[in-house]
Amino acid sequence: MGLGTLTGDRQAFFSNIRSNIKTPPGKKAKRVENPMEGLFTRNETTVEERRVLRDRFIKEWTTLGGQAFSLKNRDELAGKMDEIIKERNIKQAMRWAHPELDKLQLEDVFDTAQANLAKWPLAKNYDEWINKAEAMEAGIVWGDIAMAETGTLVLPASADQPTTITVLPITLIAIFTTAQLVDGFYSVMKLLKKRYGTNLPTTTTFISGPSRTSDIEMDLTIGVHGSKYVYACILDE
Amino acid sequence: MHIEPSFTKRYHKALSDKVMIKAVKLGTGRLRGKRADAIQAVGEKRWQEFRNRAEAIRLHVVQHLDQYLEQLVDNVLKKGGHVCLARTGDEAVEYIKNLAQKKNAKNIVKSKSMVTEEIHLNPALEKMGCKVIESDLGEWIIQLANETPSHIIVPAMHKNRFQVADLFNEVRGDEPKIPAETAELCAFARKYLRKTFMNIDLGITGCNFAVADSGAITICTNEGNARIVSALSSTLVTVMGMERILPSVEELAVMLSLLARSATGQKITVYNTLSAGIRAEMELDGPQEFHLVIVDNGRSKLLGSKYEKVLNCIRCGSCLNACPVYRNIGGHAYGWVYPGPIGAVLSPLLQGLDKYGELAYATTLCGACHTACPVKIPLHDMLYALRNDKVELEKKGELMEDLTYKGWSAAFASMSRYRFSIRMARRFQFPLVKAGKIAFGPPPISDWLKYRDMPALADEFFHEIWPELSKEGKEK
Amino acid sequence: MKASLFITCIADMMYADVGKSVVRVLRRHGVDLDFPEGQTCCGQPAYSSGYHKEAAVVAKKIIEVFERSERVVMPSGSCASMIHHGYPTLFKGDPVWEKRANEFIKKTYEFSQFIVDVLGVTDVGATFNKKVTYHSSCHMARLLGIEEQPKLLLKNVKGIDFVELPYAYDCCGFGGTFSMKMADISGAIVDEKVDNIIETGAEVLAGCDLTCLMNISGRLTRRGVPIKVMHLAQILDQGV
Numbered sequence: 001m002g003l004g005t006l007t008g009d010r011q012a013f014f015s016n017i018r019s020n021i022k023t024p025p026g027k028k029a030k031r032v033e034n035p036m037e038g039l040f041t042r043n044e045t046t047v048e049e050r051r052v053l054r055d056r057f058i059k060e061w062t063t064l065g066g067q068a069f070s071l072k073n074r075d076e077l078a079g080k081m082d083e084i085i086k087e088r089n090i091k092q093a094m095r096w097a098h099p100e101l102d103k104l105q106l107e108d109v110f111d112t113a114q115a116n117l118a119k120w121p122l123a124k125n126y127d128e129w130i131n132k133a134e135a136m137e138a139g140i141v142w143g144d145i146a147m148a149e150t151g152t153l154v155l156p157a158s159a160d161q162p163t164t165i166t167v168l169p170i171t172l173i174a175i176f177t178t179a180q181l182v183d184g185f186y187s188v189m190k191l192l193k194k195r196y197g198t199n200l201p202t203t204t205t206f207i208s209g210p211s212r213t214s215d216i217e218m219d220l221t222i223g224v225h226g227s228k229y230v231y232a233c234i235l236d237e
Numbered sequence: 238m239h240i241e242p243s244f245t246k247r248y249h250k251a252l253s254d255k256v257m258i259k260a261v262k263l264g265t266g267r268l269r270g271k272r273a274d275a276i277q278a279v280g281e282k283r284w285q286e287f288r289n290r291a292e293a294i295r296l297h298v299v300q301h302l303d304q305y306l307e308q309l310v311d312n313v314l315k316k317g318g319h320v321c322l323a324r325t326g327d328e329a330v331e332y333i334k335n336l337a338q339k340k341n342a343k344n345i346v347k348s349k350s351m352v353t354e355e356i357h358l359n360p361a362l363e364k365m366g367c368k369v370i371e372s373d374l375g376e377w378i379i380q381l382a383n384e385t386p387s388h389i390i391v392p393a394m395h396k397n398r399f400q401v402a403d404l405f406n407e408v409r410g411d412e413p414k415i416p417a418e419t420a421e422l423c424a425f426a427r428k429y430l431r432k433t434f435m436n437i438d439l440g441i442t443g444c445n446f447a448v449a450d451s452g453a454i455t456i457c458t459n460e461g462n463a464r465i466v467s468a469l470s471s472t473l474v475t476v477m478g479m480e481r482i483l484p485s486v487e488e489l490a491v492m493l494s495l496l497a498r499s500a501t502g503q504k505i506t507v508y509n510t511l512s513a514g515i516r517a518e519m520e521l522d523g524p525q526e527f528h529l530v531i532v533d534n535g536r537s538k539l540l541g542s543k544y545e546k547v548l549n550c551i552r553c554g555s556c557l558n559a560c561p562v563y564r565n566i567g568g569h570a571y572g573w574v575y576p577g578p579i580g581a582v583l584s585p586l587l588q589g590l591d592k593y594g595e596l597a598y599a600t601t602l603c604g605a606c607h608t609a610c611p612v613k614i615p616l617h618d619m620l621y622a623l624r625n626d627k628v629e630l631e632k633k634g635e636l637m638e639d640l641t642y643k644g645w646s647a648a649f650a651s652m653s654r655y656r657f658s659i660r661m662a663r664r665f666q667f668p669l670v671k672a673g674k675i676a677f678g679p680p681p682i683s684d685w686l687k688y689r690d691m692p693a694l695a696d697e698f699f700h701e702i703w704p705e706l707s708k709e710g711k712e713k
Numbered sequence: 714m715k716a717s718l719f720i721t722c723i724a725d726m727m728y729a730d731v732g733k734s735v736v737r738v739l740r741r742h743g744v745d746l747d748f749p750e751g752q753t754c755c756g757q758p759a760y761s762s763g764y765h766k767e768a769a770v771v772a773k774k775i776i777e778v779f780e781r782s783e784r785v786v787m788p789s790g791s792c793a794s795m796i797h798h799g800y801p802t803l804f805k806g807d808p809v810w811e812k813r814a815n816e817f818i819k820k821t822y823e824f825s826q827f828i829v830d831v832l833g834v835t836d837v838g839a840t841f842n843k844k845v846t847y848h849s850s851c852h853m854a855r856l857l858g859i860e861e862q863p864k865l866l867l868k869n870v871k872g873i874d875f876v877e878l879p880y881a882y883d884c885c886g887f888g889g890t891f892s893m894k895m896a897d898i899s900g901a902i903v904d905e906k907v908d909n910i911i912e913t914g915a916e917v918l919a920g921c922d923l924t925c926l927m928n929i930s931g932r933l934t935r936r937g938v939p940i941k942v943m944h945l946a947q948i949l950d951q952g953v
Contacts, residue, residue: 004313004314004315004316004319004527005320006310006319006320006321007319007320007321007322007332008320008321008322008324009324010322012324013322014303014306016324016537017303017479017537017540018303020540020542021300021301021302021303021540021541022541023300028300029296031297031484032293032294032297032488035290035294035490035491036487038286039286039287039290039491039494040490060504064507121521124521126521129521130469131435134431150505158517158520159517159518159519159520159521162468162521162522163464163468163510163522163523164521167461167464167465167468167469167522168465185490185491185493185494186490188490189487189489189490192486193486196451198450198451198452199451199513200451200511200513201513202512202513202514202515202520203464203467203510203511203513203523204510204511204513205464205509205510206493206505206509206510206511207508208504208505208507208508210507211459211460211507212460212507213375213423214267214391214501215373215374215378215391215392215460216374216378216396216398216419216422216423217260217397217398217419218264218268218391218394221419221420221423223423223427224423224426224460224462225372225374225427225430225461225462225465226461226462226507226508227461248895248897252897252901561884561886561905562895562898562902565898565901565905566898597763598890598895599895599898600891601887601899601902602761602888603851603852603855603884603888604852604855604856605851605855605883605884608855617855618802621761621802623763624761624762624763625764626763627763628762628763629763629765629766638762642762642764643767645758645759646759646764646767646771649754649756649771649774650753650771650773650774651753652752655722655753659726676935682893684893684896685892685896685931687896687897687900688896688899688900688904688935689900689903689928689931689932689934690930690931690934691927691931692727694726694727695726695727695728695729697729698725698726698729699720699724699725699729699732699733700725702729702733706733707748710736710746
């Protein structure tokens with residue numbers, strides 16, 4: 001990856017800023033140490049705590065207008081997926097090429113339901129995959145991190161885990177286990193820092209429920225641009 | 238859109254637009270109710286901790302802006318992004334115009350950005366022959382109406398669904414008309430705008446927060462439009478006001494929590510996207526070319542000034558909803574991009590006291606803005622300070638007012654002169670007084686009397702009855 | 714306890730009765746009240762309009778007048794907050810007056826604050842058989858943080874039927890010269906306040922700030938609404 005270019009007079013731009021910040025150095029406001037400390041709860045260390053978080057997540061996600069299910073095993077998941085396929089009348093869907101999703105053999109469920117599940121990448125070149133992706137009725141992702149306090153999926157993107165899958169289809173299905181659950185922002189940000197340092201993925205998306213707008217007469221409407229139907233399937237770890 | 242140069246004319250026009258006022262009252266009422274519920278859920282004490290923390294974070298950043306911006310610039314460049322440091326709005330517009338030309342961009346799709354409104358980006362691009370489409374529903378509505386946003390968070394707050402339906406039906410042309418039902422209007426917007434997303438030549442977004450240590454840009458939307466733009470644009474431009482920056486994702490967690498609650502009463506915005514650099518090897522979506530345009534446009538002169546804290550602003554709009562003046566005149570009357578109390582402070586500071594100084598008087602000084610502000614900008618104090626600047630720096634207090642306060646000062650600095658003046662006033666008020674109150678009178682009290690009665694000066698002033706009262710106390 | 718009354722210009726000129734009630738209520742609770750000669754106005758009208766120099770001239774006079782007072786009580790939240798929040802701005806960095814202003818600030822109280830926080834009284838022993846609601850004045854609530862004291866005093870009045878005012882914290886639209894400079898906006902705001910007051914079904918609106926009360930009562934009478942407007946002191950002075 002090459003370096004980007006800079007336009008504008010960097011020297012002048014910053015010396016102007018520096019000359020205006022007249023505050024004497026000693027008097028400047030100090031950086032807040034541990035900015036998140038005390039503002040967020042973090043009960044997530046034991047399996048039991050995470051099961052409590054699962055219930056919290058389900059409550060929040062449902063309040064936001066999504067559907068969320070606690071599932072004991074792969075069979076229950078298969079049953080639930082079948083229900084969702086029928087409920088939304090899904091004929092074709094696409095999914096991340098994530099190893100955890102590979103294990104779940106979702107293709108079998110789709111086959112039985114006489115639907116098609118494609119795995120990313122759909123094609124090598126943009127003009128081909130964009131139209132294919134746009135035609136998909138659902139996108140399936142692995143919920144890499146799930147934040148219970150707000151009912152939020154945290155999805156870091158990569159070549160196998162593109163954002164497009166969560167961006168285009170009207171239905172989004174996230175699958176994860178209770179092991180992916182954390183309490184609040186504190187833990188999410190610490191986790192991101194631990195995993196990536198300051199070298200964040202190209203995109204990290206926080207999704208909390210379906211797309212919504214109140215731009216017309218403050219009337220809440222679901223699904224204006226992004227997903228209208230959002231499902232969270234939470235397996236017991 | 239033509240903007241009337243006089244604030245008085247603008248707000249009179251607003252007051253006479255009953256449909257707009259009704260819509261604004263509904264919108265602001267809903268938003269501040271939801272914000273209040275959100276604070277109650279968090280707990281007042283923890284909410285204040287959030288505010289204090291946020292204020293400290295923002296203050297530190299603003300006072301070290303050079304340091305964090307340099308870090309951000311380096312990280313964006315390192316990750317393969319291009320950076321434009323624009324000292325003025327024109328420089329920023331010029332850069333984006335050149336880029337649009339280089340890319341031969343016909344279809345430009347934008348997500349909501351206040352700073353691009355500030356620098357008048359859309360008209361400049363349209364003049365070149367580009368088609369610019371706003372993807373946020375509210376922004377798209379006002380774009381169709383050829384208007385500007387009237388609220389920072391809900392740009393089309395001033396419109397009702399019938400007006401929206403008319404605008405949409407115009408776009409539909411010969412197709413059958415859609416009814417003024419919100420769900421159907423939204424469904425149409427989804428379908429129509431989706432087509433434009435499929436071949437974006439150039440995507441333009443705003444920036445809620447840049448994260449210095451990782452060179453990431455955070456954008457928050459409830460609709461999910463910004464992430465469509467950033468995922469599907471091979472060339473992406475992000476325009477940010479230069480103060481919109483945080484040290485790391487830890488500070489970001491605090492600000493995202495505050496922003497959503499202050500703006501709409503949500504715990505978190507539906508979509509928060511952190512984008513860092515360009516599409517990696519093997520990745521098929523996200524921009525191949527990324528340009529970050531950092532705009533000064535008058536902000537640097539606020540650094541180190543008594544108005545420095547105004548740069549804390551995270552554009553949540555909660556001061557608008559809290560403001561009794563905004564609720565009664567809406568956003569357009571303020572005349573520039575930022576309405577409400579933040580606009581009454583920012584407009585004169587960024588665009589000149591001579592042009593927008595009168596906005597400092599468009600407030601009852603009730604302080605609701607300061608109380609509502611999640612980053613504790615002393616907007617209330619700043620409004621007083623701006624009025625003082627107007628009088629002392631500009632020497633542009635009105636002549637009558639200058640004389641009034643000079644006279645007032647001379648009279649009220651001495652008890653005998655004060656008492657003499659009010660006795661004189663009492664002696665000469667009789668033609669106006671009826672049953673102890675005044676209902677009609679000459680200017681300037683005629684302005685007061687337009688809506689209310691005024692009590693007459695008392696037959697006996699308190700200082701005149703004090704000797705008697707004083708004795709009453711001694712008798713006990 | 715010794716205290717000095719700063720009546721404020723608006724009460725002096727228009728509401729002598731309020732002053733009378735203030736004096737009586739305080740005396741009943743053992744306050745040895747004096748009324749220092751020389752007092753005029755706190756300086757707020759000029760200060761709010763941006764005329765700081767002119768405001769400072771008057772403010773200095775007031776500081777001098779109350780220099781020897783142990784405590785100062787004012788029946789107006791807005792004027793008290795002018796002293797607490799305006800004076801520090803006016804005299805910031807002034808070698809002589811900054812200190813003198815600070816001394817004055819430390820001993821200055823709004824009426825209900827003085828009764829509850831200084832005298833430690835929450836029931837003044839008044840009786841008032843009416844349905845009453847309370848408008849929370851902006852500067853008093855937001856700048857001085859006096860929110861509960863007046864309501865506590867009202868609720869403890871015998872016979873009173875106290876009802877909360879919806880959006881009690883919303884501004885009444887007065888805003889000093891704003892009410893004349895932008896009369897049409899101000900008129901729209903005070904109408905919202907009046908509508909909320911009517912909604913409570915109260916017979917009396919109480920408040921601690923005479924300028925807000927003057928604004929609201931002026932609109933009530935203009936609209937022909939028969940709701941009486943009273944300063945807190947007047948209610949606390951009833952039926953004793």
